[in-house]
Amino acid sequence: MSGISLKKKAATIVLEKKQLTDVTARVGVVLDISGSMRKLYKEGVVQEVVERVLAVASQFDDDGDLDVWVYDNEFSRLPEATEATFMGYVEKNILSNDSVHKFGRNDEPKVMEDVIRKYTKEELSDDPVFLVFINDGGCKSGIKKFIVESSGQPIFWQFVGIGDSNFDVLRKLDTMGGRVVDNANFFHLEDISQVSDEELYDQLLNEFPMWLKEAKEKRILR
DSSP states (O other), X not given: OOHHHHHHXXXXXXXXXXXXXXXXXXXXXXXXXXXXXXXXXXXXXXXXXXXXXXXXXXXXXSSOOEEEEEESSSEEEEEEEOTTTOTTHHIIXXXXXXXXOOSSOOOHHHHHHHXXXXXXXXXXXXXXXXXXXXXXXXXXXXXXXXXXXXXXXXXXXXXXXXXXXXXXXXXTGGGOOSOSSOOEEEEEESOGGGSOHHHHHHHHTSSHHHHHHHHHHTTSOO
């Protein structure tokens, strides 16, 4: 079996365990490309992350498309990753793309505003959005405004901290007040490349089922 097929198989096992096999959702990934991420891009870890999240998208999304953003102190909305285009996606669309600003400082609020714009203004749908947000620390506290403001929208933010930096802002997501529903979760993996697909998907999809239930009860989702 190909690498993506094995990842899809692992994703299916976790979806069955969490009773998510009947869920249709749009899936997106936001990738930190600040200076401290340079090594993870160079070593292929970020390409692997795209492939692993694409495997979830292929199970959730009718088209199997994965929406992709990258950000440092600027952001880029990139072409969708698909099973036909994922090979070399990061090299082609990010590292070799001169229009993508890279290896600067991190500024999350700008890209979060664009994510919300895409799903709530430009591309309206009854389907929920499962948004994976990869960050290697030092997240701006300004993200709170966008999480609170989007809590009445059909977007679930799954933050994943990688590396060994400061994740104080993200660790406080669960206690953030003022929201219609708890629409964000965070977990930390020091070395994401050492975590099995099944373990990664288990953590990625840990709180999504609870959010789906609450969002339906609050009529955020049909």
